[in-house]
Amino acid sequence: MPPTPVPATSHPHAHAPGGEPLRLMAVHAHPDDESSKGAATTARYAAEGVEVLVVTCTGGERGDVLNPHYGTVEGGLEGMRAVRRVEMAAAAAALGVRQHWLGFVDSGLPEGDPLPPLPEGCFALVPLEEASAPLVEIVREFRPHVMTTYDPTGGYPHPDHVMCHRVAVEAFAAAGDPERYRGHGEPWTPLKLYYNHGFSLARLRAVHEAILEAGGESPFGDWIESRQAREIPEREVTTHIACSDWFDRRDAALRAHATQIDPEGFFFAVPRAVEVERWPTEEYELAQSRVPTQLPETDLFAGVREALR
Ligand SMILES: [Zn+2]
Numbered sequence: 001m002p003p004t005p006v007p008a009t010s011h012p013h014a015h016a017p018g019g020e021p022l023r024l025m026a027v028h029a030h031p032d033d034e035s036s037k038g039a040a041t042t043a044r045y046a047a048e049g050v051e052v053l054v055v056t057c058t059g060g061e062r063g064d065v066l067n068p069h070y071g072t073v074e075g076g077l078e079g080m081r082a083v084r085r086v087e088m089a090a091a092a093a094a095l096g097v098r099q100h101w102l103g104f105v106d107s108g109l110p111e112g113d114p115l116p117p118l119p120e121g122c123f124a125l126v127p128l129e130e131a132s133a134p135l136v137e138i139v140r141e142f143r144p145h146v147m148t149t150y151d152p153t154g155g156y157p158h159p160d161h162v163m164c165h166r167v168a169v170e171a172f173a174a175a176g177d178p179e180r181y182r183g184h185g186e187p188w189t190p191l192k193l194y195y196n197h198g199f200s201l202a203r204l205r206a207v208h209e210a211i212l213e214a215g216g217e218s219p220f221g222d223w224i225e226s227r228q229a230r231e232i233p234e235r236e237v238t239t240h241i242a243c244s245d246w247f248d249r250r251d252a253a254l255r256a257h258a259t260q261i262d263p264e265g266f267f268f269a270v271p272r273a274v275e276v277e278r279w280p281t282e283e284y285e286l287a288q289s290r291v292p293t294q295l296p297e298t299d300l301f302a303g304v305r306e307a308l309r
Contacts, residue, residue, distance in 0.1 A: 014049025016145075016308030022301055023051045025144035025190070026097075027135065027168040029123075029160040030060040030106060031088040032260045035253035036267065037155070037196040038148055039095060040243035041282045041300070043250060046096040050301075053142050054092060054099040055135065057164050058123045060084040060260075062108035067262045077105070083259055090256035095249055100142075102134045107159045124159035131163065132170040133184055139175040140185030145304045147172055151195040151235055151285065169193070172288065191290045191304050194239065197283035201227050201234055207270045210278045219269045237283045239297040244280035247272060 015021055024045050028034045034042065034054040046052040061077040063084065073080050085101075092099040104123035110116050118125050139147070149168035154161030174180040176189030204220050204227070211218040251268065254261045261267055286295065293303030 014045075016305055020308065021049070021051050022304065023053070023142060023144045023146075024300065025053050025055060025139065025142060025147045027055045027057070027147060027149040027164060027171075029057050029150075029154075029158065029164040030063060031056055031084045031091070032060065032063075032254075032257040033161075034095070034097075034099070035091050035250065035257060035261075037150075037198045038282050038284070039250035039253050040246040041241045041284075042097050043095045043246035043253075044241065044243045045300070047246065051142075052095075052097040053138075053144070054095075054097050055102060055138060056088065056099060057102045057131075057135075057167065058104045058106040058160055059101065060106050062106040062119075062122075063260060065259045067259060067265075069262065069264075070259055073259060080259075084257075087257045087259065091253040094252035094256055100138055102138075104131065107163070109158050118159060122159075124163045126163075128166060128170060129181075132167045132174070133181055135167050135171040136175050136181040137184040139171050139190060140188045143188045144190050145308070146192045146194065146300045147190050148194045148196055148284065148300070151287075153232075155196060155198055165195075169287075189290065191307060192286065192293075192300065193288040194284040194300060195235065195287050197235065197237060197285060200237065200283060203279050203283070206278045207275060210274045211270065214271075214274065216271070219266045223266075235285050238286040238295045239284040239300065239302075240281040241284065241300065242281050242298065244276045247275065 026034055026038060026042055042052050059081040061081045063080060065073055073083050088099060104126060105121055107118050107122035107124040110118060147168060150161050150165045152165055154165055172190055172193045176187050178187045204224050208218045208220040208224060254267055255263055289303065291303035291307040
């Protein structure tokens with residue numbers, strides 16, 4: 001069979017050899033999570049012509065204003081939802097990705113001892129099948145080859161992050177099964193599922209040390225100590241994505257979430273040159289794969305490109 005020519009306008013690595021565009025779906029709990037976890041990776045793949053869809057499970061309605069320079073948001077949950085929709089659109093534009101809301105309501109981060117009950121009707125209390133159905137539907141519609149989400153702990157102790165993991169794993173397992181989620185679209189089987197790594201202890205240490213070596217002040221010392229004290233086992237890194245050329249996109253996306261991100265906060269505490277030199281990658285853990293691949297990897301589509309040949 002003669003090779004199918006790739007359209008001249010597209011990046012040569014954005015399509016499977018058969019000419020079908022590659023598709024990446026990043027499943028996140030709240031607006032802003034897509035900008036703090038794996039953001040530069042999505043910006044890179046999008047720039048290379050991969051179709052990238054960020055799916056946001058909740059509206060982030062119960063997020064507090066975390067930016068001391070922002071002021072207040074009026075109008076309760078509705079008001080916060082409206083503000084965060086505008087922020088999310090700007091962040092998606094900065095990353096060059098499409099974005100889709102699942103429409104669940106933020107569970108909030110419960111605080112206190114004992115922890116208060118979760119608010120009625122919130123995402124984390126929705127039964128798993130009911131919570132997964134709209135994600136299965138968008139998986140069947142968008143037809144991603146690769147999906148990303150959080151590890152089973154949520155990567156961060158927020159009930160919505162744990163729930164986000166559960167629905168993503170459920171959709172990855174069930175979307176290709178014609179017997180499941182009937183009435184929610186034609187079956188589609190994604191090929192790989194990854195967990196985002198975010199701020200690994202190794203990453204924190206590397207940038208912390210680099211800042212100190214340069215004579216700067218690092219905000220990460222206490223964070224590193226508390227992480228070590230809690231002795232949370234570090235999860236395995238299987239995949240490093242080189243994406244430092246897109247750190248400026250990530251930063252613009254973070255700043256777009258103006259209610260959540262302090263422009264003088266820790267997200268921006270690492271000088272760009274230090275970060276590019278010491279940690280130019282984002283890390284992932286390959287959780288499930290339906291195609292053969294060799295670890296460690298440097299491409300989320302490793303094995304997928306070959307499988308689609
Ligand atoms: Zn979140």
